[in-house]
Amino acid sequence: MQSLGEKAWGLVLRNGLLPIGDLVFGQRMMRRLRFLEQAPWWDFERLAAERNRALQHLVQVAYAEVPLYRELMDKACVRPDEIQTPDDLQRLPVVTKELLRENYPARTTRKTGRRVFEARTSGSTGTNFRVAHDNYTAGWYRASFLSALGWAGWRFGERHVQTGMAYARSFQKKLKDWLLSCHYVPANKLDDASLDQTREAMEDRRINHLRGYPSSLYYLARRAREKGWNRPLASLVTWGGNLYPHYRRTMEDVFKVRVHDTYGCAEGIQISAQCGCGDTYHVHALDTVLELLDQDGRPVSPGEPGHVVLTRLHPGPMPLIRYRVGDIARAGTAARCACGRGFPTMAGIQGRDTDVVVTPSGKRLIVHFFTGILEHFSEVGSFQVVQQRPEAMLLRIKPTPTYSKTVERTLIGRLRELGADDLAIEVETVTELALTPGGKRRFTISQLAQRPDR
Ligand SMILES: [Zn+2]
Numbered sequence: 392m393q394s395l396g397e398k399a400w401g402l403v404l405r406n407g408l409l410p411i412g413d414l415v416f417g418q419r420m421m422r423r424l425r426f427l428e429q430a431p432w433w434d435f436e437r438l439a440a441e442r443n444r445a446l447q448h449l450v451q452v453a454y455a456e457v458p459l460y461r462e463l464m465d466k467a468c469v470r471p472d473e474i475q476t477p478d479d480l481q482r483l484p485v486v487t488k489e490l491l492r493e494n495y496p497a498r499t500t501r502k503t504g505r506r507v508f509e510a511r512t513s514g515s516t517g518t519n520f521r522v523a524h525d526n527y528t529a530g531w532y533r534a535s536f537l538s539a540l541g542w543a544g545w546r547f548g549e550r551h552v553q554t555g556m557a558y559a560r561s562f563q564k565k566l567k568d569w570l571l572s573c574h575y576v577p578a579n580k581l582d583d584a585s586l587d588q589t590r591e592a593m594e595d596r597r598i599n600h601l602r603g604y605p606s607s608l609y610y611l612a613r614r615a616r617e618k619g620w621n622r623p624l625a626s627l628v629t630w631g632g633n634l635y636p637h638y639r640r641t642m643e644d645v646f647k648v649r650v651h652d653t654y655g656c657a658e659g660i661q662i663s664a665q666c667g668c669g670d671t672y673h674v675h676a677l678d679t680v681l682e683l684l685d686q687d688g689r690p691v692s693p694g695e696p697g698h699v700v701l702t703r704l705h706p707g708p709m710p711l712i713r714y715r716v717g718d719i720a721r722a723g724t725a726a727r728c729a730c731g732r733g734f735p736t737m738a739g740i741q742g743r744d745t746d747v748v749v750t751p752s753g754k755r756l757i758v759h760f761f762t763g764i765l766e767h768f769s770e771v772g773s774f775q776v777v778q779q780r781p782e783a784m785l786l787r788i789k790p791t792p793t794y795s796k797t798v799e800r801t802l803i804g805r806l807r808e809l810g811a812d813d814l815a816i817e818v819e820t821v822t823e824l825a826l827t828p829g830g831k832r833r834f835t836i837s838q839l840a841q842r843p844d845r
Pocket residue numbers: 666667668671673728729730731732
């Protein structure tokens with residue numbers, strides 16, 4: 392389905408422009424991508440050796456240069472050279488967001504000689520949190536993400552629609568969109584007129600690839616079906632939200648293509664991605680060690696849900712070792728997947744709660760609508776949105792000491808301006824937000840009658 396023009400442009404990107412971009416930005420994305428296109432096919436022993444080498448280096452660096460990890464390892468009476476394999480990690484304590492936040496930045500970061508930038512995120516738990524990155528770290532996760540797009544069938548040069556949270560793209564992002572033939576659509580534009588515009592752009596430009604949040608692509612699929620869409624697409628990749636079974640069914644039915652879900656976290660780690668064999672996710676094993684642990688910190692059995700604990704194998708400016716993300720995922724089996732990739736597997740993600748808030752005029756506000764606005768308010772420690780009635784929503788806020796009524800008014804104004812204009816917004820400040828029985832905080836809870844077609 393790739394046109395000649397797309398093929399040629401893909402070659403220019405892969406072999407010319409993107410490697411030059413890497414030089415300019417001081418990252419090694421394309422080199423890493425080439426490596427990641429080979430590595431999943433290695434035998435288990437070679438993969439394990441490569442992973443262990445990276446793990447040992449990470450632990451050495453963290454012990455030597457990051458005070459928090461040195462202290463934790465000293466307390467646990469573990470020397471860095473005693474951590475040789477992922478099994479050895481169980482000797483170290485699990486690190487929480489709270490611990491990293493309290494010690495940031497002096498005791499959690501190290502100098503890499505590169506310019507550092509901060510990812511501010513409300514993460515997947517609704518709690519504001521900062522992680523330091525540099526371009527080298529970013530090159531790694533970008534490469535992993537590109538490799539997962541390759542698993543789904545996308546090649547450089549191929550035109551695609553991408554949905555994302557930003558309302559307006561920066562100049563650099565626009566340039567990137569143009570280079571990569573990306574038709575960008577804000578994920579919160581889910582009214583019928585906007586969905587029709589996107590569908591028409593797909594027709595006009597013969598776009599065969601879709602990627603973005605499950606909810607936005609699901610609504611696009613539904614609208615496309617209403618309008619009689621009958622062209623099969625070549626790839627559909629989702630991330631950043633719960634891929635409900637009815638979302639997947641609808642998208643696969645309308646666009647006649649397998650949905651490949653990917654799982655990453657805003658802390659700058661691509662964790663896993665689907666290969667297309669059943670529901671299997673492959674862990675990006677040379678980026679991260681994934682542990683799934685029960686309440687007592689023991690690894691769960693295959694198929695069982697466990698708390699996601701990550702060790703990013705690239706140290707970067709802020710090493711993450713046994714970092715508890717706040718998600719829950721189900722463990723895979725040790726058998727090699729039918730696709731032939733040797734990366735370990737994960738059976739599914741169950742901890743991303745993304746109920747949709749629907750406004751009286753029919754606008755659908757997905758979790759990213761709220762996180763995209765609230766993460767810019769440092770006065771908000773964490774939050775939760777509850778829709779109890781069709782015309783109103785309740786915003787529960789756990790404030791930080793700088794929170795005030797003025798902040799509250801600004802925040803409500805921002806929510807109204809960007810989409811929640813026809814909802815009554817009540818704010819309640821609380822000292823603690825309730826967790827689900829699985830220990831997970833839900834961002835958005837719709838208490839309206841459950842309709843599977845919402
Ligand atoms: Zn597979």
